[in-house]
Amino acid sequence: MHELLLNSVRSKIAISDEELKKLLTFFFPRKIRKRQYVLNAGDVCQHLTFVESGLLRSFYADDKANEHVVQFASEGWWITDMGSFFSGEPAMYNIEALEDTEMLVLPRTSHDMMMDAIPAMERYFRLLLQNSLVASQKRLIRSMKDPAESRYLTLINDYHDIANRAPLHDVASYLGITPETLSRIRRQLSQRKS
Amino acid sequence: MHELLLNSVRSKIAISDEELKKLLTFFFPRKIRKRQYVLNAGDVCQHLTFVESGLLRSFYADDKANEHVVQFASEGWWITDMGSFFSGEPAMYNIEALEDTEMLVLPRTSHDMMMDAIPAMERYFRLLLQNSLVASQKRLIRSMKDPAESRYLTLINDYHDIANRAPLHDVASYLGITPETLSRIRRQLSQRKS
C-alpha cells in the first residue's frame, strides 16, 4: 500500500522498513473530484500533498484575474504553496484538481512530529527542496532564452503525460504563452511530422 | 568582525552567542579581484560562498556560448551552484567577480561538520533554500507575464544597487533581454522622468 510514496523516499535516502512503516502514520489519505480546490489563495497552506493518482495544478491569479500555472503534480509528485506552508503567511497560489485525484496529505504538525520521529526525513525533504530549486532555475533560464516551441518540446520530453493530460489552456499558461500560440505550435509540429 | 554573516544568521534563527562564535570557525576568508572566477562550470562546486563586500555573478554558458546570468550576489548574499554542491556533479554555472570581492567560504566538509556541531544551522540553510525557491518561482512567473520594462523596474525596486553596479550587459542577461533593449528602456525611463 502507498508504494509510490515509499519508493520516492527509498530512492532518495537510506531508511529502514520500520521507519517506512512509521512514516505512513503521519499522513492521511484524501480524495477529491475534478475542479475541486485543495488550497485557496489567501488561506494559510496547512499541508504538503503527495499525489497518488490524478492530476493537480497550482496557479497564481494576478490583479487582472489572469491565471499563471506554476506547477503540475501527477502520480508521485509533491505539491504545496511552499512560502505559505513554511512561513504561515497566506498562500499566493491556488491548487486545483484537473482530474479526480487521490492524495496523501501531511499536515504541518505531523510534518514537525515526523522530523523528530524519523530524522532521516529531514534529508528527504531537503533533497526535494534542492531539486525543486535547481529545476526552477533551469526552467527560468529556458523561459528566457528558448522560443515557445522549444519550451513545449522540452515539456513533452520531460513530462510527456502531463502535456497531454492537462487542458491546452493550462499547458499554455505553464509555458507562459497564450492558448492560441500553443494550438498553432501543435499544428505545426503534427504537420511537420507527417 | 564578520557582522554581516552573524546578522544574517541571527535574523533567521535563534542561536546563542557561543554558537555564533563557533560558527565562524568553519569558514575561511577569501579575496579575489574583478574578473577572477570563484567557480568554473565543469568543476565540482566545493563551497558555499557568502559575500562580505563586492559583487559576484553566476551564469550559465549555453552551447552557442551565449551567457545567461542566473544570480547576482553582493554584500550579505550567498551564492553557489546548488546542484553541484549538494550532489557532487559537475557545475553547470560559472561564478565570477564583477568587482574585487571579499567572501567567507564554507567548504562542503566544514558544512557537514557544522551541521553536527550546530544543529540550528540546519534550519538556517533550509530557510535559505526555501526563500530561494519562492523567489525563483516568483521571478519565473514575472519573466513570463511581465514585459521587459516592468521587470527592470521590479529589479530596481528590489535590488537597486545591483541594477546600477553591474554592467548593463549582465543586467540585461539577468532580465532575459538583449543589451540593446535594456539600453532603450533606460533611455525611455529617464526621458519620461524629466
Add this chain to the structure above:
DNA sequence: CGCGGGTTTGATGATGCTCAAGCCCGGTGG
C-alpha cells in the same frame, strides 16, 4: 438537438531581437 466551453484559425499589431554602425570613455603605451 442545441447550448457552451474549449480549441482552432485568421488578420493585425506590439514587443523585443538581429544586424550594423557610431559613440563614449577608460585604460595603456608612447
Add this chain to the structure above:
DNA sequence: CCACCGGGCTTGAGCATCATCAAACCCGCG
C-alpha cells in the same frame, strides 16, 4: 600627459515571434 585603441554602450532599421481580437468550429453534455 596625450594619443590611440578597444570594449561597452547607444542608436537606428528591419524583422521574427508572439499577443490580441474576432470569428468559426468541434464535441460533450444537458
